[in-house]
Amino acid sequence: MNPITNRYEFVFLFDVANGNPNGDPDAGNLPRIDPETNQGLVTDVCLKRKIRNYVSLEKEDSPGFAIYMQEKAVLNNQHKKAYEALSIKPEDNKLPKEEAKARELTQWMCKNFFDVRTFGAVMTTKVNSGQVRGPVQLAFASSIDPVVPMEVSITRMAVTTEAEAEKQSGDNRTMGRKHIVPYGLYRAHGFISAKLAERTGFGEEDLDLVWRSLINMFEHDRSAARGEMSARKLIVFKHDNPMGNAPAHLLFDAVKVKRVEGEEDTPARSFSDYEVSVDSESVPQGVSVEEKL
Amino acid sequence: MAYGVKLLIWGERACFTRPEMKVERVSYDIITPSAARGILEAIHWKPAIRWVIDRITVLKPIRFESIRRNEVGTKASAGSISSAIKKGTTEGLHNIVEDDRQQRASTILKDVAYVIEAHFEMTSKAGSDDSEGKHLDIFNRRARKGQYFHAPCLGVREFPAYFRLIEDGEPPLAIDESLQGEKDLGYMLHDFDFADEVIPHFFRARMQDGVVEVPPLKSEEVRA
Numbered sequence: 305m306n307p308i309t310n311r312y313e314f315v316f317l318f319d320v321a322n323g324n325p326n327g328d329p330d331a332g333n334l335p336r337i338d339p340e341t342n343q344g345l346v347t348d349v350c351l352k353r354k355i356r357n358y359v360s361l362e363k364e365d366s367p368g369f370a371i372y373m374q375e376k377a378v379l380n381n382q383h384k385k386a387y388e389a390l391s392i393k394p395e396d397n398k399l400p401k402e403e404a405k406a407r408e409l410t411q412w413m414c415k416n417f418f419d420v421r422t423f424g425a426v427m428t429t430k431v432n433s434g435q436v437r438g439p440v441q442l443a444f445a446s447s448i449d450p451v452v453p454m455e456v457s458i459t460r461m462a463v464t465t466e467a468e469a470e471k472q473s474g475d476n477r478t479m480g481r482k483h484i485v486p487y488g489l490y491r492a493h494g495f496i497s498a499k500l501a502e503r504t505g506f507g508e509e510d511l512d513l514v515w516r517s518l519i520n521m522f523e524h525d526r527s528a529a530r531g532e533m534s535a536r537k538l539i540v541f542k543h544d545n546p547m548g549n550a551p552a553h554l555l556f557d558a559v560k561v562k563r564v565e566g567e568e569d570t571p572a573r574s575f576s577d578y579e580v581s582v583d584s585e586s587v588p589q590g591v592s593v594e595e596k597l
Numbered sequence: 598m599a600y601g602v603k604l605l606i607w608g609e610r611a612c613f614t615r616p617e618m619k620v621e622r623v624s625y626d627i628i629t630p631s632a633a634r635g636i637l638e639a640i641h642w643k644p645a646i647r648w649v650i651d652r653i654t655v656l657k658p659i660r661f662e663s664i665r666r667n668e669v670g671t672k673a674s675a676g677s678i679s680s681a682i683k684k685g686t687t688e689g690l691h692n693i694v695e696d697d698r699q700q701r702a703s704t705i706l707k708d709v710a711y712v713i714e715a716h717f718e719m720t721s722k723a724g725s726d727d728s729e730g731k732h733l734d735i736f737n738r739r740a741r742k743g744q745y746f747h748a749p750c751l752g753v754r755e756f757p758a759y760f761r762l763i764e765d766g767e768p769p770l771a772i773d774e775s776l777q778g779e780k781d782l783g784y785m786l787h788d789f790d791f792a793d794e795v796i797p798h799f800f801r802a803r804m805q806d807g808v809v810e811v812p813p814l815k816s817e818e819v820r821a
Contacts, residue, residue: 311745328665329665329666329667329700330663330664330665330702336664338662339662340662340707345664347664347666347755348755349666349667349668349755370687370690370691371691372673372690372691372692373669373691373692373694374691374692374693374694375693375694375695405675406675408682409675409678409679409682412678412681412682413673413678416687417687425673426672426673427672427673427674427675427678428672428673428674428675437747437754439747441747441748441750441754441755441757442755443609443755443756443757444609444610444755444756493757495747495748495757497745497746497747497748499746499747500747547739547744547745547746548742548743548744548745549742549743549744550742550743551742551743551759551760551761552743552748552757552759553743553759554743
């Protein structure tokens with residue numbers, strides 16, 4: 305697979321209705337909130353996890369698309385496909401032995417593991433080539449407007465232990481809590497470097513898979529805590545050379561998300577309460593805008 | 598011919614981790630010369646040149662925020678990769694994140710903006726067709742157009758750095774009032790010396806009205 309030859313930036317919009325997109329371990333699993341602005345947050349690693357999970361579902365361990373950082377829930381080894389060993393020769397035999405060895409390991413990992421090729425990985429070799437920087441870089445996603453998490457108390461008609469049952473003299477009820485965001489539209493920014501893709505062998509097919517996973521990842525991540533999450537917009541800026549043709553911040557500024565006119569003072573409760581516009585006029589020469597979703 | 602460059606960089610969040618607080622990361626108050634060098638190298642670098650940071654100007658008030666994330670604690674082990682290569686299968690070669698989970702908090706900077714002033718020196722790897730003017734032109738051209746080799750970041754890759762070249766003769770940018778006066782930032786990582794082994798060097802960072810002068814790596818003020 306030939307590595308990609310264009311630089312990309314992307315704006316990814318997704319929303320949540322009555323769910324918790326990303327809990328904060330510091331705050332008893334409340335949805336993450338930026339304490340200064342009350343905007344909701346979703347960390348980069350949360351989104352990367354979902355991309356990995358989607359890829360392992362779609363590719364089911366086909367050669368070259370294994371996932372190194374796995375969750376047990378997605379282990380799918382019953383469908384192990386016949387694996388074709390890839391023989392790799394180190395490109396440069398002039399390297400010192402240790403470095404050549406490390407490079408060989410790294411190359412093999414990049415070839416076989418989608419997440420290593422895409423996001424990078426750190427390996428325990430002391431040489432510099434034991435570290436892979438992947439081409440795809442994601443920043444924290446934050447909500448367009450401040451979100452107000454709600455605490456929902458729920459009851460369960462069962463208890464876990466005998467002791468509890470005795471204490472309640474057979475009433476057998478426990479209370480639980482859920483934290484939800486009634487509605488939040490989140491915006492994430494991402495970067496894809498063609499030059500780092502050269503080093504890990506991240507190709508066009510991988511790129512399409514990244515777009516597919518962004519669009520579909522919430523469809524396979526349903527759970528009691530998440531509520532309804534959906535990918536809403538994926539706007540990709542493609543530069544016609546590997547170094548790019550425009551500053552990233554200008555491109556991101558071209559994507560504006562506003563409340564529908566006249567509704568600014570009411571709380572948003574659905575995606576139709578927002579207007580997304582892409583100002584293609586302000587996008588410099590040599591950058592094309594693609595709306596993948 | 599101008600010899601140095603001035604770059605404005607900014608971002609929503611940043612984490613320039615203190616080496617003594619790496620597990621539950623705590624950021625330095627300001628960008629380290631090492632991180633600033635990394636940003637310049639993300640835009641343009643060749644083995645023929647070595648970036649030297651001269652001055653860091655802090656434009657925005659220093660504010661922190663804490664964030665806790667699930668992380669993993671191990672690296673991929675070279676031994677198990679080798680044996681997987683020998684066996685010719687990736688089976689069993691993965692990391693189960695639930696078994697290796699570490700929740701770590703990071704104390705990070707919020708809403709930062711800096712002006713980095715730097716120049717570069719030619720290294721022994723410079724060939725006959727490497728001239729200072731050429732590399733300076735390449736850097737300026739890229740920085741003007743917003744081009745980069747890979748997206749620069751503010752300490753860690755999840756915090757992207759936006760940048761803009763500051764042209765000669767531009768009026769100085771406003772420095773926040775809270776940065777007026779003298780502030781001792783204590784000993785701070787200057788950069789690593791990669792010459793032989795990788796040795797960290799430290800310097801005493803003093804901020805005068807928002808400006809930190811960075812001594813050369815090999816000077817007396819810098820300790821390894």
